[in-house]
Amino acid sequence: MDSKKIQMPREVHIGADVIDNTGSICKDLRFYGEVLVVTGPNTLKIGADKAIESLENEDFEVDLSKINDATSKTVKKIEDKLNNTSLIVGVGGGKVIDVAKMAATNAGIYFVSVPTAASHDGIASPLASIKNNKGSVSMTAQAPIGVIADTNIIRNAPFRLLSAGCADIVSNYTAIKDWQLANRLQNESYSESAAALSLMTAKLIMKSSKSIKKGLEESARLVVKSLFSSGMAISIAGSSRPASGSEHKFSHALDKIAKKPALHGEQCGVGTIMMMSLHGGDWEVIKNALHDMNAPTNAYELGIDPDDIIEALIMAHKIRPERYTILGDRGLSRDAAKKLAIKTGVI
Numbered sequence: 001m002d003s004k005k006i007q008m009p010r011e012v013h014i015g016a017d018v019i020d021n022t023g024s025i026c027k028d029l030r031f032y033g034e035v036l037v038v039t040g041p042n043t044l045k046i047g048a049d050k051a052i053e054s055l056e057n058e059d060f061e062v063d064l065s066k067i068n069d070a071t072s073k074t075v076k077k078i079e080d081k082l083n084n085t086s087l088i089v090g091v092g093g094g095k096v097i098d099v100a101k102m103a104a105t106n107a108g109i110y111f112v113s114v115p116t117a118a119s120h121d122g123i124a125s126p127l128a129s130i131k132n133n134k135g136s137v138s139m140t141a142q143a144p145i146g147v148i149a150d151t152n153i154i155r156n157a158p159f160r161l162l163s164a165g166c167a168d169i170v171s172n173y174t175a176i177k178d179w180q181l182a183n184r185l186q187n188e189s190y191s192e193s194a195a196a197l198s199l200m201t202a203k204l205i206m207k208s209s210k211s212i213k214k215g216l217e218e219s220a221r222l223v224v225k226s227l228f229s230s231g232m233a234i235s236i237a238g239s240s241r242p243a244s245g246s247e248h249k250f251s252h253a254l255d256k257i258a259k260k261p262a263l264h265g266e267q268c269g270v271g272t273i274m275m276m277s278l279h280g281g282d283w284e285v286i287k288n289a290l291h292d293m294n295a296p297t298n299a300y301e302l303g304i305d306p307d308d309i310i311e312a313l314i315m316a317h318k319i320r321p322e323r324y325t326i327l328g329d330r331g332l333s334r335d336a337a338k339k340l341a342i343k344t345g346v347i
């Protein structure tokens with residue numbers, strides 16, 4: 001049997017104000033000297049300033065980079081900034097974390113993940129979703145050596161981000177159905193343990209859908225832990241298969257088509273409703289749970305033109321064609337796409 005590598009974080013810190021311990025956590029992880037903090041325009045004030053203060057209190061020499069997107073060009077820009085840097089600390093949403101993760105991997109140095117929102121399940125995974133001229137590519141990277149999730153910052157983030165994180169986890173349902181299909185039709189390798197962990201996480205978040213509330217530390221903690229375990233399913237599989245299938249292809253297509261795309265998790269949630277219907281599953285249960293989580297369930301709530309939903313459905317199978325899903329090799333016809341979106345109330 002082929003050998004297998006599973007990479008996971010060494011330390012995970014979840015709790016109120018843990019960001020103030022960033023310096024001591026990095027010191028305990030045996031880092032010293034120069035650190036590059038990567039952040040975004042909003043998350044600089046919300047999180048990065050606190051992480052920098054804590055690092056400087058522990059005598060780290062800190063450089064700062066602000067980024068706006070998760071493109072391969074931005075990853076290269078970060079790599080060019082590295083000098084004697086021993087560690088990259090990514091403080092922000094999914095884009096910041098993916099860029100920091102990928103740049104650290106390419107440079108052969110370590111990376112610490114400091115999510116300021118529970119909006120996606122890449123906070124602890126060994127993959128980075130990077131955009132290039134072909135669209136979004138799921139790239140193999142290293143898992144963060146440490147994760148510092150400050151539940152005080154996360155609970156005060158816009159509630160929309162937390163709902164998006166829940167919807168990103170709900171999408172594991174169709175991702176697993178697609179993976180099982182690819183295993184049956186294409187003999188694609190399939191991990192029972194990764195799939196079980198991914199599904200267990202999705203079930204837990206569905207069960208808690210009514211109790212996830214704005215501003216609550218318990219809610220922030222529950223979603224972070226769920227995103228973490230979904231990320232661990234990705235680690236075990238060594239690919240995003242347990243958490244990304246046809247519903248993610250639909251979201252990646254929307255990112256290319258829509259004038260103003262919604263949040264990643266929000267789009268994946270709406271994609272899950274439609275892909276569950278294609279799989280012949282109970283899409284109404286998915287829709288009701290997303291509604292209870294305050295996540296969008298239709299084009300109007302996503303703020304996306306219904307015509308763009310149809311175009312994204314038609315295009316979705318062309319995104320990462322090597323990843324076989326319910327969309328098959330030929331995808332949906334225009335009529336079928338329209339019928340699906342209307343049937344599920346998405347348009």
Ligand SMILES: NC(=O)C1=CN([C@@H]2O[C@H](COP(=O)(O)OP(=O)(O)OC[C@H]3O[C@@H](n4cnc5c(N)ncnc54)[C@H](OP(=O)(O)O)[C@@H]3O)[C@@H](O)[C@H]2O)C=CC1
Nearest residue numbers: 040041042043093094095116117119120122127128129157
């Ligand atoms: N690697 C993986 O396995 C995975 C990767 N992803 C990727 O992650 C990305 C999606 O992540 P997502 O977080 O939704 O999107 P973004 O990283 O674009 O973040 C969305 C917005 O939220 C802001 N924000 C973050 N935290 C706070 C806060 N505490 N308060 C106020 N605003 C805040 C960001 O600010 P700012 O402008 O400062 O950045 C940004 O404007 C996609 O690119 C997706 O492909 C998703 C799932 C898994």
Ligand SMILES: O=C(CO)COP(=O)(O)O
Nearest residue numbers: 121129138240243244248
């Ligand atoms: O978003 C992800 C899992 O939630 C990662 O998936 P992709 O591989 O589709 O970028």
Ligand SMILES: [Zn+2]
Nearest residue numbers: 120121168268
């Ligand atoms: Zn996702």
